[in-house]
Amino acid sequence: MHFDIVDLQLFCAIAESPSLTQAAKKTFISPAAASTRIKKLETQLNTRLFYRHNKGMQLTDDGLKLLVHARSILGQIQQVKNSFSEYRSDATGHVRIYANSTAVTDFLPEILADFLIQRPEVTIDLQERLTKEIIRGVVSGTTDIGILSGPVMAESIEVINFSSDRLAVVTPINHPLAKKKSLKFSETLDHPYIGFHQGSTLGDFLSDLQSRMGVTMDTRVNVSGFESICRMVEAGVGISIVPESSANRHQRTMNLHKIYLDEVWAARERSMIVQDYQKLEPVAQALVQEILASYEMPYFSRN
Numbered sequence: 001m002h003f004d005i006v007d008l009q010l011f012c013a014i015a016e017s018p019s020l021t022q023a024a025k026k027t028f029i030s031p032a033a034a035s036t037r038i039k040k041l042e043t044q045l046n047t048r049l050f051y052r053h054n055k056g057m058q059l060t061d062d063g064l065k066l067l068v069h070a071r072s073i074l075g076q077i078q079q080v081k082n083s084f085s086e087y088r089s090d091a092t093g094h095v096r097i098y099a100n101s102t103a104v105t106d107f108l109p110e111i112l113a114d115f116l117i118q119r120p121e122v123t124i125d126l127q128e129r130l131t132k133e134i135i136r137g138v139v140s141g142t143t144d145i146g147i148l149s150g151p152v153m154a155e156s157i158e159v160i161n162f163s164s165d166r167l168a169v170v171t172p173i174n175h176p177l178a179k180k181k182s183l184k185f186s187e188t189l190d191h192p193y194i195g196f197h198q199g200s201t202l203g204d205f206l207s208d209l210q211s212r213m214g215v216t217m218d219t220r221v222n223v224s225g226f227e228s229i230c231r232m233v234e235a236g237v238g239i240s241i242v243p244e245s246s247a248n249r250h251q252r253t254m255n256l257h258k259i260y261l262d263e264v265w266a267a268r269e270r271s272m273i274v275q276d277y278q279k280l281e282p283v284a285q286a287l288v289q290e291i292l293a294s295y296e297m298p299y300f301s302r303n
Helices: 005-016 020-026 031-045 061-083 101-118 131-140 201-213 226-234 244-251 282-294
Strands: 050-053 056-059 092-099 121-128 145-149 158-172 193-196 219-223 240-243 256-261 267-274
Touching: 005 020, 005 031, 005 061, 020 031, 056 061, 061 131, 092 101, 092 131, 092 282, 101 121, 101 145, 101 226, 101 244, 101 282, 131 145, 131 267, 145 282, 158 226, 158 244, 158 282, 193 201, 193 226, 193 240, 201 240, 219 226, 226 240, 226 244, 226 256, 240 244, 244 256, 267 282
Parallel strands: 092 121, 092 145, 193 219
Antiparallel strands: 050 056, 145 267, 158 240, 158 256, 158 267
């Protein structure tokens, strides 16, 4: 079975877009030729790789399998090129990042701004994703770097811890709980909560916590994003639990009170995940090191 490198590059580009027209432009071929190549690839493999619909193209299960292999093959080819290149540099290239909402809003903008200013020819695609999507993206090779909080339940990927954060309770300034310096989670349950939209990482965590404890939070409204939650808290609608870094940031512009959450599970590790650090492009390796340096965390790959 013969695989054309251009076909694999095109296939990966569509999986990332997911638009055949955009992918064709990225790989410098016409949309018509791109469509023909994908159909021939599906015929060669005797399977459907994409579902076609009016919003674009979506990978099938077999398409996901091929994506893992295609990424690996193209990565090996790039490694060979890098090994023989005299000008291997982190000054050019493109990096795709899947990150949770805390990373996207709290600390990545400043780090990425400095990184990009120093490297005018580098581009970055930053996408906010849920934890499961972040892990799946790294495992499948859809993204170069994943950034998340909490334990990582996945094998065959490299986990790089770079900092820690705590969950904290935020209340209005004049709230009865605002007099306390620390709280147990159970002490908050008599008060109405501002919750998280369905599917959010922290929302799912708190939902599982309630199930394990056999308790229920009195949730008045579910909203999306820590800023929206903090604004609702400031208005007096309820209290909430957010990462301490988010609470600190929003306290600068909002009338909020932050309370230490005295629970073991309130401490959460923040990590970057990659398939293999040594196989990352130089620019992606440089970005990993930039994030680590921001938290004064040295890292040496396992390889």
